[in-house]
Amino acid sequence: MTAADSAQADRVRGLIGAMAPDQAAPTDDDQRLVEDLGFDSLRLMELTVVLERAFDLPRYQPSDLVGVRRVGEVIALVEGGVAEAAGERRRMHARHSAQPCAPEPSLGEALR
Template sequence: MTAAADTALAARVRRLVQTMAPQPPADLADEHRLVEDLGFDSLRLMELTVVLERAFELPRQRPEDLVGIRRVGQVIALVAGASRGNDHG
């Protein structure tokens, strides 16, 4: 994946997170915490996972892969890593 593709992917993930956040800030930063800053609860986090899987055509994420994902930047890194694993050419 190129740097431009990484930047576009990160921007798209941020838009989806901000759209789904119960308490979206005006400017979303990678340091924002999903639960404490953005108001996500467990159900909303599951919904976010499904939306990201569909939007980026990712394989289904296992719960153990998601443990420790607490900030927007970690979500971006997870999606980017899964997208790289999904590239076939």
């Protein structure tokens, strides 16, 4: 499945379109955020926060965002973040599942 085909991609496009200063512009993958959709630096920061919250992502560092200029690049960034967050949750779950638990007392031991 490509970025263009996923439900996440559609959701990202929808959020970008809803926040774009130029509401009439299409949110195709090759559209540039600043030049084509009219985003300025403040609106880009707001978009970042909206995407982090909408997809339950950790905060992006400025270095993560360097070079992200087009809708398709935003989609790739979000999908990568979602996959990374899911992998981290699986690792945390496995780590907690692998820890031995103290045995619970039996009913007989509890009544003594």
